[in-house]
Amino acid sequence: MNGIETAPDRDAWRNGFEARVLDGYRAAGCSEPLARALLERAVRGIEDWTVATDGTGWIAVEVTQDNGATVGRIHDLTVPRGREWAEQWCAERGAQRVEVRLTGGPGAFADYPVRGQNRMRAVVERPELPAGLTVRRLTEEECPGWYAREEAGYVADIVRAGALTPEQAKAKSDEDFARHLPQGYRTPGHAFYAMEVGGEVVGTGWVNHGFLPGVTFGFSLEVYEEHRGRGYGRSAMAVGAWATRQGGDEAMMLNVFGGNEVAMRLYDSTGFTVLDEYRSIDL
Template structure:
């Protein structure tokens, strides 16, 4: 069997890779502008990727340093047997773990890699209706500090549960992410915060960013408080997200879910939210 060889010229590979990624996003229901915007995100740093082939297929890999750890990334793998080479390359570069992004889901050669996170999306109903008995209002500015503290604690717990980072690394990531997304806090342009109420009590909150991608509102958080779960509010929160997307002039709702949250994934499956990207990883 021919050995894998690293090649400098991406020309013979690049076009096919881009078409495979675009095909995955189109199959997931993305509009052409959205599919191309997602492709642009997937190609970030592509010129620095290491590309190898044995003449029968391609492997594109990269070593990154983030959250205090060295991570090997497998960006493309067209022949399953090349996985061993890609993992060995990552290990030789000093990676502590290997991560793969799968467009449109479908584990393929990486079925034994645990799911760490998913990006999901679906088109919002033309006229979303809020469930009976549930009202939605803007979160008040004086409520924001308490909401922020609760939201950050939940985010850190989600990251740790996904099995990727230590609690300290998760806290550091949370601090960076919140500072990046909400540089002006409650008054950050393009962001909206909601409180969901039923029977006079706040049962959950929502945080969305409008125009995140072409025609897409990103649901940073659609949270039902633990003491109010099991009452159907999870589905109601999805409806609130769609309603918020339309309020912001967008056509679709997108969000991220961390691995290890099977209840949430089951809810999203049943409510028709398609997997756009799935991230899986293993430690080395």
């Protein structure tokens, strides 16, 4: 198709690919150490990718197993009208869906539904908590209830994003929680908070300091459903900024699943820029 063939020499492609990825992260406001740390994550497994060219641009693809599904991934695409070739290549190898990770806008994948975004915002040196809101650490006795609520919400978010079945989402949840919290409540670098108004808990926060160079990751900044619609969402973002500085970091990163338009609007309004966007379609 269009004279596209497997590239005999990957060096020219890889150098250009890594430079483009770095430029995308720098444009999103990342420091140089953070941009390079994100690049390292972006190129994991690169030796297993198949690289093809038509002489004018590049395509990088792979097929792998993910949560019980055979998944195709398009890692790079600079060949005009090369998407059809990449999708066909994945389908021929049994892929049930095709995923892409994007920086700098959807480009040729605007019709792929958004499944998730990583966002980031720099934090001022001394952020203040909103008046009337107090923050304290979760007690160890509160953690089992918090964990059950977080897990149920995480599974629901994955399913709503449309990428996985409920069974696959539960398996991913179990794997992710075990990886991020191997020691549970006592896992080093993680902090768990209760947000209170008038002595009543209105939400919780879970952050990981030093997740990447200078970055605290907000795994969860949740306002309980019965307290939503009162402006506490913006308060939760302020808590995240405060916690980031408490941990000695300069920027906060978080993830939002596709389909969560309310959260995306909140992050837009509070200055979180998109670092990566994940999209996929079923084949």
